[in-house]
Amino acid sequence: MKKIIAFIGIFVVAILTNLTITKAGYYYSYWGTAIDSIDPYTHIKTITPPEIASEIGELSDMYVYNDKIYLLDGKLNKIMVLDKNYQFIRQYPQNLEFDSIKMNGPQGIFVTEELDDDGDLITYIYVADTGNSRILKIRENGLYNEFTTPDELIFQGEDAVVYKPDKIAVSDTGKMYVIATGVYEGILELDADGTFSRFVGTNKVAINLLDRFWMMFMSKEQRDKVNLYLPTTFMNFHVDRDGFLYTVSQTSDGTGNDMIKRINPKGIDVLSRTGYFVPKGEVTYTWWESSDVPTGPSLLVDIAANDYGIYSVLDVKRGRIFTYDFDGNLLYIFGGNGKQVGTFSNATTLQYVGDNLLVMDSTNNTISIFEPTKFGDLVNEATKLYYEGDYEQSAEIWEDTLKYYSNYYLAYRGIARTQYIKGEYKKAMDNFKLAYDKTNYSLAYKEYRNVQLRKFFPIIVVLIFSSVGLLLYSSIKDNIRQAKETGRND
Amino acid sequence: MKTKRFLKKLHEDIIKFPAYMISHPFKGYEDFKFGKKGKLYVALIFLALMSFIQVLKFTSLGFIMNPNNPKDLNSIKLTSFVVFPVILFTIANWNVTTLFDGKGKIKEIFMMVCYSLFPFILTSIIVIIGSNYLTMDEIVLLDVIHYIGVFGVVYLMFFGMINIHEYSPLKVIITTIMTVVAIGIILFIMLLVFTLVRQVYTFFFAILKELIKRY
Numbered sequence: 200m201k202k203i204i205a206f207i208g209i210f211v212v213a214i215l216t217n218l219t220i221t222k223a224g225y226y227y228s229y230w231g232t233a234i235d236s237i238d239p240y241t242h243i244k245t246i247t248p249p250e251i252a253s254e255i256g257e258l259s260d261m262y263v264y265n266d267k268i269y270l271l272d273g274k275l276n277k278i279m280v281l282d283k284n285y286q287f288i289r290q291y292p293q294n295l296e297f298d299s300i301k302m303n304g305p306q307g308i309f310v311t312e313e314l315d316d317d318g319d320l321i322t323y324i325y326v327a328d329t330g331n332s333r334i335l336k337i338r339e340n341g342l343y344n345e346f347t348t349p350d351e352l353i354f355q356g357e358d359a360v361v362y363k364p365d366k367i368a369v370s371d372t373g374k375m376y377v378i379a380t381g382v383y384e385g386i387l388e389l390d391a392d393g394t395f396s397r398f399v400g401t402n403k404v405a406i407n408l409l410d411r412f413w414m415m416f417m418s419k420e421q422r423d424k425v426n427l428y429l430p431t432t433f434m435n436f437h438v439d440r441d442g443f444l445y446t447v448s449q450t451s452d453g454t455g456n457d458m459i460k461r462i463n464p465k466g467i468d469v470l471s472r473t474g475y476f477v478p479k480g481e482v483t484y485t486w487w488e489s490s491d492v493p494t495g496p497s498l499l500v501d502i503a504a505n506d507y508g509i510y511s512v513l514d515v516k517r518g519r520i521f522t523y524d525f526d527g528n529l530l531y532i533f534g535g536n537g538k539q540v541g542t543f544s545n546a547t548t549l550q551y552v553g554d555n556l557l558v559m560d561s562t563n564n565t566i567s568i569f570e571p572t573k574f575g576d577l578v579n580e581a582t583k584l585y586y587e588g589d590y591e592q593s594a595e596i597w598e599d600t601l602k603y604y605s606n607y608y609l610a611y612r613g614i615a616r617t618q619y620i621k622g623e624y625k626k627a628m629d630n631f632k633l634a635y636d637k638t639n640y641s642l643a644y645k646e647y648r649n650v651q652l653r654k655f656f657p658i659i660v661v662l663i664f665s666s667v668g669l670l671l672y673s674s675i676k677d678n679i680r681q682a683k684e685t686g687r688n689d
Numbered sequence: 690m691k692t693k694r695f696l697k698k699l700h701e702d703i704i705k706f707p708a709y710m711i712s713h714p715f716k717g718y719e720d721f722k723f724g725k726k727g728k729l730y731v732a733l734i735f736l737a738l739m740s741f742i743q744v745l746k747f748t749s750l751g752f753i754m755n756p757n758n759p760k761d762l763n764s765i766k767l768t769s770f771v772v773f774p775v776i777l778f779t780i781a782n783w784n785v786t787t788l789f790d791g792k793g794k795i796k797e798i799f800m801m802v803c804y805s806l807f808p809f810i811l812t813s814i815i816v817i818i819g820s821n822y823l824t825m826d827e828i829v830l831l832d833v834i835h836y837i838g839v840f841g842v843v844y845l846m847f848f849g850m851i852n853i854h855e856y857s858p859l860k861v862i863i864t865t866i867m868t869v870v871a872i873g874i875i876l877f878i879m880l881l882v883f884t885l886v887r888q889v890y891t892f893f894f895a896i897l898k899e900l901i902k903r904y
Binding site for chain 1: 752753826
């Protein structure tokens with residue numbers, strides 16, 4: 200009887216504990232298959248429209264600067280500022296009717312501090328005022344400057360493109376970077392005074408071989424009627440501390456290998472892609488059309504980076520956030536589309552606040568706040584320490600992450616690297632093997648083999664010499680015997 | 690004494706004679722065909738060894754060189770990837786060479802193909818053992834050994850066809866190209882047959898399902 204009660208007790212506890220684990224995350228194994236993972240981030244709060252402001256049309260962009268959250272409303276044409284406790288502080292323009300700032304469907308916002316003539320730091324808000332074809336530079340007391348259509352060939356002449364700035368970012372040097380709709384040449388780089396300087400980071404055009412083959416047989420008239428092959432445009436970007444642009448765009452060739460870029464001030468893509476998978480969101484996905492599963496590669500709409508090289512991308516198709524480290528290793532995945540609290544229906548903007556992540560949903564007009572779990576914290580910490588060069592400390596933290604998630608191969612690699620530096624080659628080999636890191640395994644094995652060879656070298660030498668001696672001895676003996684036999688015969 | 694003789698014969702058949710064939714291809718294939726030194730059981734052993742080597746390569750290749758997920762191991766698939774091409778080549782080559790008055794019988798062609806695998810089996814063993822003791826920079830050496838094995842296969846097959854069909858080298862090249870075409874045709878017909886069989890099967894299965902649902 201006691202046993203039965205105990206059994207029922209265990210059973211009930213098992214069910215209850217199972218219920219507390221609501222939704223497990225996933226991660227990609229070395230082989231590209233999705234494996235279960237512990238959640239790296241948890242949803243802690245969602246800010247809904249009434250908490251932000253009394254009236255909200257449609258949130259179009261968000262930017263976080265100095266613990267203040269700047270929200271842009273693309274329908275009611277206003278900027279709302281929240282403090283770090285997500286309480287409403289003020290809005291621009293203060294009065295929608297009478298103000299110099301009249302926007303028309305703005306889509307992008309950026310906030311920065313610049314020194315003015317008196318040497319004071321003043322916060323400026325840059326807004327891509329899409330409908331009015333201009334960029335606004337706003338300060339505390341109102342409009343500071345506006346930059347209209349840049350002096351560039353594509354905006355002039357007969358088939359001119361209407362200048363529609365979509366997203367804006369400003370580097371520390373005051374250079375403005377603008378993504379404009381319908382501009383396929385790349386990101387516009389404007390000087391601090393608004394004059395056009397150049398295009399950066401042009402995406403490549405991808406024509407598949409079959410199309411190219413048919414093109415050969417087309418007449419000029421036919422060719423004119425075929426759809427234009429245009430490079431993919433950028434969706435969004437982020438300027439990091441060093442003035443590098445992290446950009447996301449749609450896939451141009453179907454593989455998605457160039458969806459994420461890190462463009463240096465020279466305009467060259469320098470993103471490190473040394474992880475097991477090229478950073479591109481979803482690694483394996485289905486093309487099988489069905490009603491309940493999205494098909495195809497990720498559709499990345501925003502990217503956010505923090506101070507130690509970690510960057511996250513937002514996939515609007517599946518509502519997931521993928522985080523990578525500075526080497527391009529996939530750190531973790533979380534989020535999802537749905538109707539529950541903490542899921543999205545049209546997530547469009549992603550921002551870091553410290554280590555927390557804010558995700559803005561344009562359809563629901565909500566902002567979801569995600570906080571790292573213990574596991575997420577450890578991963579961030581270990582990556583940060585490794586970035587700063589403190590390998591030993593980072594290995595200790597990787598050890599801790601394994602307590603939470605033992606399939607995490609990055610942790611094994613982190614540990615193995617330190618063991619390799621310390622000279623524990625055998626242990627390093629084992630851990631590199633668990634991490635599937637063949638290059639480093641090879642290095643560790645080389646050292647290990649050298650140690651082994653040094654240990655057994657005398658024995659090997661003795662063996663070689665003795666066997667050679669034995670062979671010589673027997674062949675000499677044979678020869679002598681043969682000589683004797685032939686001698687006797689003669 | 691009997692076992693010793695047996696082992697000696699095995700050694701003669703499986704190692705000594707194929708090795709002799711590599712060093713003396715014309716003389717070797719003459720013995721192979723007319724001296725009755727080529728034996729069917731040896732050919733089958735080589736085929737089995739080759740299949741086994743493929744499985745071994747999947748599981749036991751050194752960590753640095755091994756691109757396979759151990760979870761995906763399917764020994765039936767690996768074996769059929771060895772056996773099926775050999776049979777396909779044999780049939781296609783026999784079809785072509787009978788038209789081009791080749792003198793080889795189908796059994797001889799099959800044995801020739803299997804004997805040709807011998808150098809590749811040898812080099813594969815070296816590669817499998819070596820890959821466990823070499824670092825990434827030294828792997829190139831194993832690649833070279835691997836290609837030596839592949840070359841050995843081509844070499845033995847080339848001289849094999851010259852001798853078995855009593856062809857000139859040019860004719861061997863022509864018939865080889867024809868054989869490849871024949872393989873393509875065979876595969877195409879097989880595809881047709883399989884799809885047809887599958888359609889017939891689904892048709893009857895649908896009827897059966899309907900009958901079951903009705904009664």
